[in-house]
Amino acid sequence: MSKIGLIITREYTTRVKKKSFIVMSVIGPLLFAAMFVLPAWFSSMESTSEKRIAVIDQTNKYAGAISDTETLKFTWLQNDKEQQVKSEYKSMGYEAYVVISEDLLQNPDGIKIYSDAPVTIDMKSHIRRDLKKFLEKEKLESFKIDGLNEIISQVNNITVHISTIKLGEHGTEEESSTELTMMVAIIFAMLIYFFVLMYGTQVMRGIVEEKTSRIVEVIISSVKPFQLMMGKIIGIAMVALTQFLLWVVLTVAIIFGIKTALFPDGEMPTRMDKQMEIVQSSTNQEGGSTVESSEFAEQFSKIMEKAKSIDLIGPIFSFFFFFIGGYLLYAGLFAAVGAVIDNETDSQQFVMPIIMPLILSIYIAMAAFRAPDSNIAFWFSMIPFTSPIVMMARIPFQIPVWEVILSMVILTASFIFTTWFAGRIYRTGILMYGKKITYKEIWKWFRYSGK
Amino acid sequence: MQNFIKRIYPKKMMFLEARKVEKKFANHVALNQVDLEVPENSIYGLLGPNGAGKTTLIRIINQITGPDRGEILINGNPLKPDDVYKIGYLPEERGLYKKMKVGEQAIYLARLKGLSRNDALKKLKYWFEKFEIQGWWDKKIEELSKGMQQKIQFIVTILHEPKLLIFDEPFSGFDPINTSILKSEILKLRENGATILFSTHNMESVEELCDHITLINNSRTILHGQVDQIKQDFKEHLVELTYTGSEDVLKQKISHPFNIRQTASTNGHHKAYIEMGDSGTINQLLKILINDIEINGLTELLPSMNEIFINVVNKSNQSSTTANTNQP
Numbered sequence: 119m120s121k122i123g124l125i126i127t128r129e130y131t132t133r134v135k136k137k138s139f140i141v142m143s144v145i146g147p148l149l150f151a152a153m154f155v156l157p158a159w160f161s162s163m164e165s166t167s168e169k170r171i172a173v174i175d176q177t178n179k180y181a182g183a184i185s186d187t188e189t190l191k192f193t194w195l196q197n198d199k200e201q202q203v204k205s206e207y208k209s210m211g212y213e214a215y216v217v218i219s220e221d222l223l224q225n226p227d228g229i230k231i232y233s234d235a236p237v238t239i240d241m242k243s244h245i246r247r248d249l250k251k252f253l254e255k256e257k258l259e260s261f262k263i264d265g266l267n268e269i270i271s272q273v274n275n276i277t278v279h280i281s282t283i284k285l286g287e288h289g290t291e292e293e294s295s296t297e298l299t300m301m302v303a304i305i306f307a308m309l310i311y312f313f314v315l316m317y318g319t320q321v322m323r324g325i326v327e328e329k330t331s332r333i334v335e336v337i338i339s340s341v342k343p344f345q346l347m348m349g350k351i352i353g354i355a356m357v358a359l360t361q362f363l364l365w366v367v368l369t370v371a372i373i374f375g376i377k378t379a380l381f382p383d384g385e386m387p388t389r390m391d392k393q394m395e396i397v398q399s400s401t402n403q404e405g406g407s408t409v410e411s412s413e414f415a416e417q418f419s420k421i422m423e424k425a426k427s428i429d430l431i432g433p434i435f436s437f438f439f440f441f442i443g444g445y446l447l448y449a450g451l452f453a454a455v456g457a458v459i460d461n462e463t464d465s466q467q468f469v470m471p472i473i474m475p476l477i478l479s480i481y482i483a484m485a486a487f488r489a490p491d492s493n494i495a496f497w498f499s500m501i502p503f504t505s506p507i508v509m510m511a512r513i514p515f516q517i518p519v520w521e522v523i524l525s526m527v528i529l530t531a532s533f534i535f536t537t538w539f540a541g542r543i544y545r546t547g548i549l550m551y552g553k554k555i556t557y558k559e560i561w562k563w564f565r566y567s568g569k
Numbered sequence: 570m571q572n573f574i575k576r577i578y579p580k581k582m583m584f585l586e587a588r589k590v591e592k593k594f595a596n597h598v599a600l601n602q603v604d605l606e607v608p609e610n611s612i613y614g615l616l617g618p619n620g621a622g623k624t625t626l627i628r629i630i631n632q633i634t635g636p637d638r639g640e641i642l643i644n645g646n647p648l649k650p651d652d653v654y655k656i657g658y659l660p661e662e663r664g665l666y667k668k669m670k671v672g673e674q675a676i677y678l679a680r681l682k683g684l685s686r687n688d689a690l691k692k693l694k695y696w697f698e699k700f701e702i703q704g705w706w707d708k709k710i711e712e713l714s715k716g717m718q719q720k721i722q723f724i725v726t727i728l729h730e731p732k733l734l735i736f737d738e739p740f741s742g743f744d745p746i747n748t749s750i751l752k753s754e755i756l757k758l759r760e761n762g763a764t765i766l767f768s769t770h771n772m773e774s775v776e777e778l779c780d781h782i783t784l785i786n787n788s789r790t791i792l793h794g795q796v797d798q799i800k801q802d803f804k805e806h807l808v809e810l811t812y813t814g815s816e817d818v819l820k821q822k823i824s825h826p827f828n829i830r831q832t833a834s835t836n837g838h839h840k841a842y843i844e845m846g847d848s849g850t851i852n853q854l855l856k857i858l859i860n861d862i863e864i865n866g867l868t869e870l871l872p873s874m875n876e877i878f879i880n881v882v883n884k885s886n887q888s889s890t891t892a893n894t895n896q897p
Contacts (some may be wrong), residue, residue, distance in 0.1 A: 122682050132669065332664030337723075339658040340633040340681035549633070551662065562595040 121341045122349045128360055129324070129353025134360060145419050147368035151376070154454025156481045169241070172207055172215040177228075180218055182247055183252040206230075206560075215523045216245065223253055300487050306437050306510040308484045309362070310444055314506070315476060317358040318448040322465065324350050325456030325548070334548045343545045348537070355442065362441075436513050436522060443529040448472065450536035456545030459554045479504035481513035490515040491517075499525055502532035537563070583645070584764040585733060589640035592625055599625040600636070604851040607766055607781070614770040614779035616797075618882055621785045624661060627735055629656050630766070643733070654683040657731035658769045661738045661768075665710045670741035672706040673888055674724050681818060682729040689728065690761065701894055715742050723751065727758065734758060736767040737805035745856045752778065772875040782874075784881060791885045792877075800871045803880070806845035807870045808854070811838060822857050844871070 120385035133139055140446060170191045175181060184192050184504045194214070207215045214237060219331060220228030228248070256500040258266060289300070290384050325347075328334040337346055455468040489511045500510040513522060547555075574660040587605035593600075599622045599824045607613040617623050628634050630641055632653060643655065658745070666674055672693065674761050679689035700720060710718060727734065736755070740748050755778060759765055769775060775782060775796070782799065784792040792799065807830065817833060818839060823829050826846025833840045843854065851867065857865060872880075 121681055124677065128677055132666075166730075270868070327666075331667050332660075333658040333666055334660045335662055336658070336664075336678065336722075337634050337681065339656070339660070340653055340678070343633075549628075 122345045122352075125341065125346060125349025126353040126356070129350050130356050133320075133354065133357045137360065139357070143368070146242055146361075146365045147372055147437070150365065151372040168318070169213040171241070172210070172212045173216045174198075174203060175217065177218055177221055180249065180252065184216075184248045187244065190241060190244060207232075208234075214241075220556075222249060223257065243518070248507045259565040267553045269387050294526065302433065303483075303487055303511045304513040306433065306514070307480070307507045310441050310506050310510055311480055313358050313362065313441065313450050313474060314444050315473070317354050317445060318452040318472075319469075320354050320357075321351055322452040322456035322469070323462065324354065325453055325544075326459060326462055326465075329548055329551075330461060338548070343548060344541045347453050347541060347544050351446065351453060351537075354449070358445065375464055432508075433513050436526075437510060439526060440506040440510055440529070441535055443526070447502055447506075447529065447533040447536050448476070450533065450540035453559075454540040454543040455546070457544040458550075460551060460561060474505035476507070479507040482508050486511040490517060496521070500528060500530045505529055571760050574837075582609045583607065584643065585646065585766065586642040587626065587630070588640050588642070590626065590629060590636045592622075592629065592634070592636050594723060597671075598788050600629075602639075603785065603788070604793075605783055609763055609764055610759060610779040612755065612765045613766060614775045614782035615766060615785070616775065616782055616885060618786035619770075621815050622788045623785055624737065625765070626785070627658075627737055627768060628659075630735065633760075646773050655730065655732045657726045657734045658828060659726040659734075659736045659739055661741075661775065665717075665718060665725075667711040668709060670706070671708050671713070671721055672709060673890055675708065675721065676714075677729070678725045679728045682731075682811060683802065684729050692728050692730075692894075693724070696728065700724070716744060719743055720747070723754075727754075730763075732763060732767045732769075734763050736765065737768075738769055738771075739767065740769065740771055754847055769844065772878055775874045784878065786882050786885045787889060789885075792881050797875070799877065800874075803872045803877050804869070805872065806849075808843050808845060808851065809866075809868045809870050810841045810858075810864065811866040812841070812858075812862045812864050813837070813839065816841075820860055821857070827854060827857075838841075838865075 132398065158299075168191060169190055170193060173184065173194050174190050174197060174199055175194065178197075181194055186192055203212070203215050213234030213235065215233055216229065216231050218229045222228050229245075231242065231245070251308075255270075258270070263269070265469050326336070328346075334346075391524065452469075457463060458468060459465050479498065482494060482498040485492065486499070487510055489495060495508060495512055497514055498504045499521070506529065508524050509522065542564050543560055583606050585605065585607040587603060590600050590603045590605075590746075592600040603622070603626060605615075606607060615623050615626065623884070625634070629636050630648075632648060632650070634657070643652050664692075669677075676689045676694050680686060684692070688725070693844060697706065702717070702720065705717065705721070707712065710721070711722070723739070726736075734755075735750070739755070743751060755765060767779070779796050781795050782788055782793065794802075810873065816834070818840060819832075823843065826849040828844040828846060829841055831842045832843050840889065845851075851869070855864070
């Protein structure tokens with residue numbers, strides 16, 4: 119095996135065997151899976167506990183105006199029970215009680231909820247929504263319009279569905295879902311940010327470790343310093359890719375595992391469907407009808423169709439390119455810093471200038487989600503220090519191909535340059551101990567190590 | 570100087586040569602026209618005070634850095650990248666990966682020096698048995714004491730059986746027992762055909778081990794040659810006389826060209842240090858004294874390498890400071 123191969127193998131195997139790597143590889147997918155599964159689980163938890171609420175209507179106008187839901191059950195009591203309820207509502211089995219004391223059309227404040235436990239927003243908004251609907255109807259009826267019910271049902275049937283149609287270059291119309299595209303863009307950009315930062319600093323740490331343990335001189339008597347540096351950078355890149363692939367595979371496996379555990383027959387279309395249905399039915403109580411939620415399921419399956427139809431191959435290819443390119447660009451700089459400092463506590467003054475453009479690119483990426491074609495998004499997706507993240511935020515929006523290619527070319531040229539630059543500093547730096555290094559000193563090394 | 574060297578090593582092949590090597594760093598000159606001629610199969614001491622440029626020279630030989638001018642020859646050929654396999658290097662600033670296991674790490678370092686995995690394993694087995702440290706194989710380096718780590722480091726340095734071994738301060742961090750083990754191993758390596766270049770401040774070990782030395786000060790060579798020859802060159806023609814009898818008698822008898830430098834007596838044993846002058850011989854001295862005092866012993870005193878080191882370095886520092894002050 120070539121020497122650089124040996125170095126890559128060592129860097130790779132020692133890292134993937136580390137406990138921290140294994141823990142990260144497991145926790146990451148668990149968190150991702152939790153993002154999908156937990157909301158559904160919570161809402162299913164809530165639905166099991168039923169709350170009874172007493173209503174005392176002193177106006178006698180609103181009997182039955184508030185409908186029951188899966189979790190909220192309303193009981194209309196006689197006015198004379200008011201005193202009893204006030205003192206004993208708990209022992210009577212009620213969570214809270216509602217008192218309507220005045221005509222709500224004339225005085226909207228004429229209703230109060232009493233409870234010693236905090237009243238949930240869900241409960242409050244449900245009551246408000248139902249009463250509002252009832253009052254609207256009452257108000258409309260007071261105008262005495264003929265065929266009112268017909269009019270109302272016609273009005274209720276008006277709906278608007280907006281689909282975004284992206285006009286393709288060849289005049290073909292491709293349907294795209296803006297929300298989904300944005301999700302993809304955000305995930306890609308964040309992943310690159312995360313991996314560049316995490317594994318870039320690992321390169322730095324690895325070099326500092328070799329320097330402080332003083333093994334570096336033993337090794338560079340066998341291999342060229344540049345080989346050692348590149349071996350480390352490439353080895354850690356492979357660790358990063360391994361981690362990424364593990365996350366993808368494990369996340370999918372966990373989600374499918376939970377899905378099959380909950381729905382062994384496999385009759386549920388997807389886990390997402392169920393979750394979204396629950397969310398939908400809880401936010402859309404007015405109807406509360408099965409008709410509407412199945413309508414949503416239909417909508418949802420449409421989105422899934424669209425997700426499949428979105429061309430992911432291009433973005434995924436670019437993701438790997440910018441992932442590796444961005445990593446190489448920053449890893450070179452982190453390597454130079456590692457060579458310059460003696461221990462990690464000294465790293466701050468040199469690491470800050472490197473991290474700044476990374477943080478900046480996250481902000482620019484946020485702007486790019488909203489306006490992928492703006493000038494700022496364009497220019498920062500050309501500057502190599504920000505382009506990996508900003509470009510990834512733009513690519514799912516199907517920007518012109520030449521922009522992507524130009525950005526890739528600039529990035530490639532830049533990482534070749536930073537690697538070369540880092541190599542020269544690295545060569546001198548790894549053999550320097552116990553000196554406080556300034557930028558001026560680094561510049562000297564850079565110039566002299568060319569000889 | 571070339572003639573001088575030819576006289577001392579008329580037949581032996583030079584294994585390692587440095588010719589007029591120069592190296593400048595951003596702020597100072599590390600090596601200035603330094604020559605080095607290490608005969609094959611010898612132990613060669615590279616001496617000099619801290620900061621003299623020894624480590625830089627060693628790094629150049631190891632191709633860690635390149636010289637600005639001059640060249641390095643190995644076996645008569647200019648240094649080439651593959652020569653790293655012929656060299657085993659134990660740097661002064663040494664260490665191992667702390668979190669890596671001993672065995673794994675030794676194999677890794679051996680493979681970087683060009684050994685195959687199997688060869689490395691075989692040779693490591695031999696050395697681990699020899700030093701009786703088989704139990705360390707699966708330990709992490711950080712679990713070992715400093716002396717134990719040094720042992721591992723030594724094994725790793727010589728494992729690929731290099732023709733040229735370079736030891737920079739090999740004895741630092743070793744206790745006396747391990748130091749003597751190490752010394753005998755170094756001598757064995759020479760017996761087995763290796764050439765050893767070895768840099769140290771420990772002059773005792775220089776006298777014990779080295780055949781030749783080069784002394785570098787302020788980036789220049791100020792002394793080089795065979796150790797015995799150097800001692801002869803620097804001897805002060807001084808003898809140590811141990812005797813029984815009267816000191817006054819001694820003083821009366823000693824006259825030109827001899828001269829008593831110093832006397833000492835402990836428990837009735839008398840010692841005198843006598844300068845031999847330009848023409849005096851030991852036989853003449855004996856003739857003068859033999860009838861009047863009882864001679865217990867007479868030895869010619871050779872300067873220790875320690876004294877020579879201090880002398881030569883001080884002289885060179887003085888001349889360089891005067892040279893500097895003379896400059897306008």
